[in-house]
Amino acid sequence: MAAENLLLRIYDVLRSAFGHRGWWPADTPFEVMMGAVLTQNTNWANVEKAVGNLTQAGLLSATGLSEAGEDEIQRLIRPAGYYRQKTARLRRLAGLVLEVCGPDDASLEGLRALPLEDLHEKLTSLKGIGHETAASILLYALAKPVFVVDAYTVRVMARHQLIEPGISYADLQAYFEDRLPTDVELFKDFHAQLVEVGKRYCKSRRPLCSSCPLHPLLGDPIEPDEYL
DNA sequence: TGCCAGGCCGGGT
DNA sequence: ACCCGGCATGGC
Numbered sequence: 001m002a003a004e005n006l007l008l009r010i011y012d013v014l015r016s017a018f019g020h021r022g023w024w025p026a027d028t029p030f031e032v033m034m035g036a037v038l039t040q041n042t043n044w045a046n047v048e049k050a051v052g053n054l055t056q057a058g059l060l061s062a063t064g065l066s067e068a069g070e071d072e073i074q075r076l077i078r079p080a081g082y083y084r085q086k087t088a089r090l091r092r093l094a095g096l097v098l099e100v101c102g103p104d105d106a107s108l109e110g111l112r113a114l115p116l117e118d119l120h121e122k123l124t125s126l127k128g129i130g131h132e133t134a135a136s137i138l139l140y141a142l143a144k145p146v147f148v149v150d151a152y153t154v155r156v157m158a159r160h161q162l163i164e165p166g167i168s169y170a171d172l173q174a175y176f177e178d179r180l181p182t183d184v185e186l187f188k189d190f191h192a193q194l195v196e197v198g199k200r201y202c203k204s205r206r207p208l209c210s211s212c213p214l215h216p217l218l219g220d221p222i223e224p225d226e227y228l
Numbered sequence: 229t230g231c232c233a234g235g236c237c238g239g240g241t
Numbered sequence: 242a243c244c245c246g247g248c249a250t251g252g253c
Contacts, residue, residue, distance in 0.1 A: 023234095040235040046251060047234085081249040085236080130236050150234055166243095195234055203232085 006162075007179050009217060011186070014193035017213035021192035024140035026051075028106035030097065031060060032141035036133050037089045038080040050080035063103045065094035089128035096122060112142045119144065131169045139191070145184050147176040148191040152198030159208055159221040 003009050026032045031051065038047040053076040054060040059068050073087045080086060100122075101110035111119065119142065123134040138144040149172045158165040163172060180186060201212035208221040215221075 036234090039233085041233060042235085042249085043233040043251070045233095049251090079250060081233090081251080082235090083249070085248060089236090128236065132235065136234080148234085152234070191234090199234090 005179060007176065007190075010214065011190050011193065013213050013217050014197055015189065018193060018196050021189055021196060023188055023192035024136075029108040029112075029141040030062070030106040033093060033097070033108065033137050034060065034065075034090055036136040036141070037086055037093065037128065038077060040082070040086070040133060042081050046079045046081060050077040053077065053079070061104055061106065062094045062097040062101070065090050066098060085128060089126070092126045092128065096126065108141060112144075116144050116146070120146075131173075135173070139184065139187055143184050145177075145182045145187060147173050147180070147187050149173050149176070150191075150195065152195045152202065153191070155202050156194055156198050156214075159202060159224070160214065160218045161222060162218075 003012060024032045024035065026035055034054070035047055035051060038050050051060065054064075054073075057064075057068075057072070057076055059065060059073065059076065065073065070087060070091075073090065074083045077083050077086055077090070097105065097108065097111065100114070101108060114122075116138070119138060120134060123129050123137060124131065129137075132148065132150055135146045135148045138146040139148055149169055153172065154163070154165070154167070157163045157172070163175060167175075176187075176190075180190070197212065197214060201209045201214075202221075207223060210220075212221075
């Protein structure tokens, strides 16, 4: 079932190669939200340690993060790096959850009921929540149809000359959202597929391997030097 | 052993 | 409107 749309053909190829990715790996939407902060410029394995520490300490909740001591949270999330900044960011997010959802609403239903524009504004107005973290929370924690763009997205698309390397976040996000059906499950898995192909075949400043599953569809990629 | 990882902020140009 | 240094740990 070859799609007529280039992005959908790319998705089909990746999906066939890697299978459904099952993103975002977490037990609750609240955990997704906190993971979105912890994973900022950080290896996922380190994030898992931090999440595990918070869970074991019984602090992975809006009240837990709000009421625990600053230094205790810092100690627990230290493996995820930037632990001083991230502690403040987690607590700001926890404050928003408490305010909108009330205590211990790990489902975030109260937030999800708000209009998308309001949510985007509330999230990005928090210090430490930028465009990408906000998009990740909106899509993976709140099931809103927002396409998540990250460094891998830019790398994979730029190396195949499908976009300009210097494209802005908003423009690249619009590029996907304008060309794809508005489908939350598609957005979730497509972003995960782009991360997967990026991790395997499109590491920063290394040539793209010709065994990349996108090679037959998109042809020879350009070298990293040509856009880095 | 340096480089990199599922970024963001604040200050400078 | 961009560009840059700083933030921090752990794995390859």
